[in-house]
Amino acid sequence: MDAHATSAEPERSHPSVGVYVRIGLVLFVLTALEVGLYEFTYGGHAGPAGAAIQPFFVPLLLLLSAGKFALVAMFYMHLKQDHRLFTGVFVFPLIIATVLILGLVVLEAYHFAFARAG
Amino acid sequence: MTDTAHAGHLETATGLDNRKLAIWTFIGSECLFFASLISNYLVHKETWLTGPGPFPHEAWTSPAGKVFEPIIEIPLVTLGTALLLFSSLFVVLALANAQRGNRKGLLLWLGLTLLCGVFFVGMQVYEFTHFVHKGLTLKTNLFGGSFFVLTGFHGTHVTIGVIWLFTLWIEAFRGKIPPAKSLNLEIAALYWHFVDVVWVVIFPVVYLIK
Amino acid sequence: MATTALDQQRAHAAAGHEPTGLWSWITTVDHKRIGILYGATAFTFFLMGGIEALLLRIQLGTPNNTFLSPETYNELFTMHGTTMIFLAIMPLSAAFFNFIIPLQIGARDVAFPRLNAFSYWVFLLGGLFLNASWLFGAAPDTGWFGYANLTSKQYSPGLHVDFWMLGLQTLGVASLAAAVNFFTTVLNMRAPGMKLMRMPIFTWMSFITQVLLLLAFPVITVALILLMFDRFFGTNFYVPTAGGDPLLWQHLFWIFGHPEVYILILPAFGIVSEVLPVFARKPLFGYAAMVFSGIFIAFLAFGVWAHHMFATGMGPIADTYFSLATMLIAIPTGVKIFNWLGTVWGGSIQYKTPMYFALAFVAMFIIGGLSGVMHGSPPADLQQTDTYFVVAHFHYVMFGGSIFGLAAGAYYWWPKMFGRMLDERLGKLHFWLMLIGFNLTFFPMHILGLNGMPRRVYTYPEGLGFEELNLLETISAFLLAASFAVFLYNIIKTWRGPRNAPADPWNAATLEWTIPSPPQEWNFAEIPVVHGRDPLWEAKREHGGPLPEPPKVSGAGIHMPNPSYWPLVTALGLSAMMSGLMLIHHLGPWGIIAGGAILLFGVFNWAFEPAG
Incomplete structure (x- = not known):
């Protein structure tokens, strides 16, 4: 770059x-x-x-x-x-944000289904 | 709104304006803010049906026999969604007019943007009061808590955007946004579009997905 | 009155004099002054956190000790951790970001000088807010991690948690504002020719730190907002009896918390990567590998958070993933360590104080890194978690890593910041006391931990074999404290001496050493043009020897941003809002509204003030 x-x-x-x-x-x-x-x-x-x-x-x-x-x-x-830098500054956090949502939903779904149900 | 130390630099190293890069950086950071709030909503969505109602899409009968109907009002929120989407269109039109130096066009489209923003906030105030009347508060259940916090923080962002754009409208009215200063509006518009795309995600996730 | 003082100051600056006096510091937007303010404030908080640690060590020196009550012990370990992380290490790094980054990239200030002042004031007020809890007898007492539902209204009804959560929220605003500012500064304010891959490695690592701040802090912001709603407004996000989930706090906290530990260590990586080449008289070995391993570490930081949560029972798939991802971090970190060794290898090493600290950093960080890989394995972690083994691990990375790195930076850049050389003999005394004190304090914790001594417990019974090592740790902790007394004495002693540090006392390679020590307000009389990674070494080679001292010049014709007090007003408004939130059950919304009004007043005056 x-x-x-x-x-x-x-x-x-x-x-x-x-x-x-x-x-x-x-x-x-x-x-x-x-x-x-x-x-x-x-x-x-x-x-x-x-x-x-x-x-x-x-x-x-x-x-x-x-x-x-x-x-x-x-x-x-x-x-x-616009300059590609702006896309990078937006899309990189967006990817992390999406992974975060998916990760939390999956981990918590497992937690509710198994750990909490006993 | 010209807080840049261009001292000695006529050009920045990337050729990009400091403020525009900064607002994009801030928007990137805000992605994580809303992602965390949405995660909170989705995580609790997996379990909240065990708590007392009302719920967004499901009817619930209390032990005392009182029936709580599903609480979400899709037509009302669709209207709000459309308002916000159109406001995004209006603000780019305002920007295009600002860049061409057409003050009247700028005032008209920016005014319409503001109107949409105010109506959206009004829609949300109405919706919140309506929900409270139907027995849903922050404390009622996890749907109430995560719904009000997620949409409330989005609404706060819209409100800040309205104040920001209103300040710019006054500036434009006083003739202080010539084409050379259209960046002032462009930055506010980027924030406004971001708030809009957050709603583009919230709308299906909260209102449409059962 | 204020306005006339400002006018005087402007006139003063125009005449080429450095403004002086308290008011000039309150209204300053100069990155160097803000850096010094950050450094002085953070070092004060560091000493407070150190005193808290000493009190904890006195309590643990003997079994069944009653020096501290369990309640006070909880408050002290919570405030020790919170202070060291948010009020000491982070802002000490910020002191270097502020002072050094603009100088290293050849800029006259940061991209947003007033926003920079705002960050500092918010940090200061947030730190004071957090520590004001002592005056109310309600210091936070739920650990720096504040696990739900220890923090719920039910289990912590007092103000303890309120001070903690609103204080951290305030500090988060400061960090985010600074991160936006420095991200923009590094990208946009570089001197001509300073391509990204020519940037000094400290600037690079600091830049990566800003990205981590930008992406990690919003998550803790939300986690704290949810906690605030639970405590103030009756939601049940973390309350399991109402269907909420305490584990959600842990997830959100560690999604922030793991990047946070890299926020604490990456600046130290950068400092050490500056110091080693200068004192080994060799360019940094594997510059590109250093940069990319830093980026890789930062990227992985977001995918490993749940290794802090193996004990919660996430199931075999999640455990496996987080374990593998965690161990993967050893690869880029190993790349860095071998590059540091490669830099020193075959160099003509100058044994100066900064070099001592930098070399010790590498050794100590390897120990801390290796015990980190050990926790990366879930079965091992289940044995180690909540024991002193973990305490040993994170002190080896936070103290052995970050603090040794920051100390290297302090000795290295001190002449540039204040125009005075620190005393070498006292510096080496500081180093040896710190190295010995540190290792004798924290190494035995590995053994105590593996022998089963639990952390966060205010005392231990006799006869478990914990006595001798604990006593040794307590005595050594005072040795460690003495090392900082030597540092303070060094500062005071040399402060009385003349301001005669040369521009380039270490024969260094980067741009900050091309200008007088301390730099003039505008840093560079002429913006430099950069042709390589080690511009000053290249200039000296071309010149055939040391360069002549750069002359002090008049700043006439150099346009610098005006001083401003609006950042302080805005920061005060924000703090007033936080205080209003805390008193919401006494004042209703009025405290928040008043604070918000001040905030808005500050923002508008800031926005419409001519920036100069």
Whole structure:
């Protein structure tokens, strides 16, 4: 990472207003999909198909959420065009944070299932 | 908001602004803050059904026969979620206007951002009072504790963001955010987007996943 | 009045004079002064923590001793640990970050000078808050690890835990603010040509420390917030009778706590890696390996926390993973140790005081590191946990490691910081007393531990074979204390002498030695341009011998940040909020609101004040 190489480089231009608005619409649609997924799995509109979706519900939901997260970070927070250093400063903690959540949930699930149950 | 010792340096070693690098560093650090709060929520989620209700997705009948309905109001929170997402859009539009030196556009979009932020906080205040009326407090059960602490700290971040953006709106109104100073807004906007993406995670984890 | 004093100070600075007087220290944003403030404050806390340790040792000197009550003993060992970690070793490292990093990277100050002052004030107020507990007879008494549910309202109804948790929360703010600041400083404030892989190794290790601070402190912040809600607002996160989970505290605490021990040791690694090459007259052996092993250690720090929790019964899979990951750390650490040996190997060694401490650091740290690998094995750990074996281990890494490293740094950089050389003979006396006192105090703890003496217990009965070694430890602890009396005498004695240290007394390699001792306010009259890893050695080689003394120059035309008192106001607001939280059942929300108002007032004035 030779930091000095980029010092003379002007700040790259941000995306246009049209891109921002389109991203906003995609975010809205993804949110609608999240809620819709809930409605058709557990909510008022849950038909016989609901039970079939159930095993995929959490992964699908997390996937949608991750998509929204990535869109905001890449476009609205400009990580896509900005210096890679910013991406590193954000993504490295994000990885540790995710591992932390997973680690704690797994360790505590084991603890509740075996140790505490006796 | 210009606390940089550029003494002698016209350029920083990376060519990046000190304040922008600092806010990204802070955001990175905040990832761990919210990860810990979310872990707390998920860890207790594994066991809280043993405690007294009400619960988010499950009905619960007390030993005295009182029925507590599931407490989460998805339509209300979906509205809050949409508000926060749109506020993210509005604040980038405000920034684009600031960079082009369009003060009117800046004031309009930043004003709309603020409005969304205030409505989101209002939504949360309403939701919290509603829950308390339905018998859910910090003390009731582990759902109550971890829910209020997680969403409460997120709400505190939103409130700080609102105060910050409001200060910038006043500055912009007084014509003190010319394009050369648009970085002041860019930094606040990065914080605001971060608070938004935290909600992007909280929304499914707390409200949608059973 | 305040404003006029500030104006005078500015005029003074513009005329090229160093501002003096108490007010100039209160409003200072100069990284060197803040470094000195950190050092002086932390050393005071270090002496307090040392006195606490001596009291503990008196109690343990003889069996069935009644010198201390069990309650006081609990308070003393809790405050000893908390003080040494948060108020002594961390801020002593911070003193060096502050003073040395900007000089080593060729900068005139840190990226955010006022934020730097804020960090110091918050640290000072947090330390005072924590120690104010003594005045209320409510010193924290649940161990530096504060395990739930010892800390619950039910088992600890007094103010003890409140002081501890709010004090640590305050100190966390100071650490986080400083970490953001130094992370940005190291990346952004480097002089032209100072590429990342040309940075001095102390700056590198300190930089990695900032990353650990940034990622570890939010976790303890949350753990303490949850504890605060449990104690003040009736939640049950750690209360098992209400479905909560005390183990969650342990997880969160050690997710913070393990990176924390690297936060304590990495700066010392950096110091030693500066001292060894200078006094061996050889460039650091394996610079890149040193850097990457440091990064690898920091990365692993986040994946090994539960090795502090083998005794909780996490099951074979978790035990296996955490055991293997823990032992993996021995590899990058071993790389470092062999690189230090490689640096010294075949060098023309100058036996000066900093070198003594640095060499002893390597030896002591190896002992502490090896006993650490021993705990990495769960079956061994189950025998060793909660015994003095563990106490021996962490004192070998914290004292034998961090404190020896920091002492090497103190002797090495003292002339640069104060313009005076410390006395070599007294320095060596300090060293030998410390080395002998340290080993005689802590080595027997290995044996006592393996023989089953439990830690955290205020006394022991006769006839278990613990008497002789405990008495030896107590006597040696006073020898260890005497070594620091020699250090203090050394400081006082040389302070009376002339301020005549040369710019480069050790024939060193890095940029801080190219400028006068002590440096002028703006550090570098001209920002240096760097062409290699050992810029000063390269300059001397080109020059064909020692360089002439750099002249003191007028600072006219050099733009430096203005002094400010808003960081102090903001820090006071934060402390007032913490005090308000503590008194929430007496004042209602008003204490917090008042503190918050001061905080906000400070922040706004800070934000709109011309930074200069």
